[in-house]
Amino acid sequence: MIGIMSDSHDNLNMVREAVRLFNDSCCGLVLHAGDFVAPFAAQELSGLHCPVKAVYGNCDGEKQGLKREISGIGQINDAPFFFKYEGLNFLLMHVPYEIKRAARSGKYHFILYGHTHRPEIFKESGVICINPGETGGWVTGKSTAVLLDEKTMDAEIVCLG
Ligand code: MN
16 A cells, blocks of 8 residues: 655644554555655654655755655655656656656556645546645645555545544
């Protein structure tokens, strides 16, 4: 199982809720699609029982501080961040940029992004595209995350808190 979150925007309580959900779901990997904002918000992810892969968002100004917090539990890179997990190819970004073109390239099984704060899951050229919505909940009033089962390819939007 893979836990996917984005746009936590310093909401520590909701980051903790996401950590609880991902640990309870026995996630083997957690993805954050950007906009932690302050490094102390990233520190909360150290409660996870699995590694983290993340990208910087447009509101992540303290990149050195974020890198320091994440380096003990995983990796944070500039978007787009390509990686493999369990033989599957992932493209992680913050701002959804040329999703259709990336999907058509045939290089990826999953494309993950955030920034719009609106959760959505859809297929584009056979690629599963996921925006987990906002962990922070400041914009839409709803804190959400996504659980992705990489074995069945099922993805589910989960409300936090
Ligand atoms: Mn953003």
